[in-house]
Amino acid sequence: NAGVMQNPRHLVRRRGQEARLRCSPMKGHSHVYWYRQLPEEGLKFMVYLQKENIIDESGMPKERFSAEFPKEGPSILRIQQVVRGDSAAYFCASSPELYNSPLHFGNGTRLTVT
Amino acid sequence: ILNVEQSPQSLHVQEGDSTNFTCSFPSSNFYALHWYRWETAKSPEALFVMTLNGDEKKKGRISATLNTKEGYSYLYIKGSQPEDSATYLCAFSNQAGTALIFGKGTTLSVSS
Numbered sequence: 001n002a003g004v005m006q007n008p009r010h011l012v013r014r015r016g017q018e019a020r021l022r023c024s025p026m027k028g029h030s031h032v033y034w035y036r037q038l039p040e041e042g043l044k045f046m047v048y049l050q051k052e053n054i055i056d057e058s059g060m061p062k063e064r065f066s067a068e069f070p071k072e073g074p075s076i077l078r079i080q081q082v083v084r085g086d087s088a089a090y091f092c093a094s095s096p097e098l099y100n101s102p103l104h105f106g107n108g109t110r111l112t113v114t
Numbered sequence: 115i116l117n118v119e120q121s122p123q124s125l126h127v128q129e130g131d132s133t134n135f136t137c138s139f140p141s142s143n144f145y146a147l148h149w150y151r152w153e154t155a156k157s158p159e160a161l162f163v164m165t166l167n168g169d170e171k172k173k174g175r176i177s178a179t180l181n182t183k184e185g186y187s188y189l190y191i192k193g194s195q196p197e198d199s200a201t202y203l204c205a206f207s208n209q210a211g212t213a214l215i216f217g218k219g220t221t222l223s224v225s226s
Binding site (some may be wrong): 004033035041042043044045048056059091093100101102103104105106107108 | 146148150156157158159160163165203205212213214215216217218219
């Protein structure tokens, strides 16, 4: 049973470009979470999605960031017009149901903005 | 804004020592408390999920307790081994339907 798959593992973008990060949850999991880890910081919650719905996006920056989890295919975290401050490790996690289920994490995507 | 605090930030022990860390969270509107272990170059891995005041969970040499009334959880490691070296994260949610909020973690280093 494959775990949570994130790609790419490393992504380099120039300032102003777009970054697309993909996350395929574990089989049977319908809940997806995105977290960001900035240098010297812990995991910061960004957004929580179920299939085709955004449940909680209270951690998402108001501009340039968006997320989706379509009926078919992986969840996508999209960052438009990247800036140097967006450089971080972005982790995706999934769970089969909300209540009392542990999260299963992917290996993360490390975004570097030059 | 929910705040989850972990202490100490880092810890260095000798092989065979027992140790414990603290996770503090808001005591009002508790829903669940999770512990995760995060080894370097890997992804966080779930250790425990606790929901009831007084919960105690154990997995091998690692155990955890929960006090929801005062808002803290302890993680204990008995007889630390070098392979226990990792960052231990706790995460809290205050109601169903919301995401987990993580602390910054306690980084444990065990030397042989």
